[in-house]
Amino acid sequence: MNEIDIFLRLAFLGLTALMFVLSMSAALKTKEMKLIFAAIGFGIFMIEGIILAGGIFNDGLESLVTVSFLVGANFVALVFFYLSIIKR
Numbered sequence: 001m002n003e004i005d006i007f008l009r010l011a012f013l014g015l016t017a018l019m020f021v022l023s024m025s026a027a028l029k030t031k032e033m034k035l036i037f038a039a040i041g042f043g044i045f046m047i048e049g050i051i052l053a054g055g056i057f058n059d060g061l062e063s064l065v066t067v068s069f070l071v072g073a074n075f076v077a078l079v080f081f082y083l084s085i086i087k088r
Helices: 003-030 033-055 067-087
Strands: none
Touching: 003 033, 033 067
16 A cells, blocks of 8 residues: 555545534534534545545455445435435
8 A cells, every 4th residue: 555545545534524523513503404414424434434544554444345335335425415405
């Protein structure tokens, strides 16, 4: 694994963690359900980032990250983002 790959994995984790914390704090202040859906979407991306960053240090964790897992996690996160923007 090269340095750029490590940097991108850690940057992805950091940015998604920041967006999760910001959207969750906004959701708790306003009690808006749409913000909670967005926070869940960022939380799923953050969990994906934790698994990807964990693959840097543990090869066993790296084997869990398959294309179907990544596509499935991204699909579920996008469903929550969709729920956060639709009008009800």
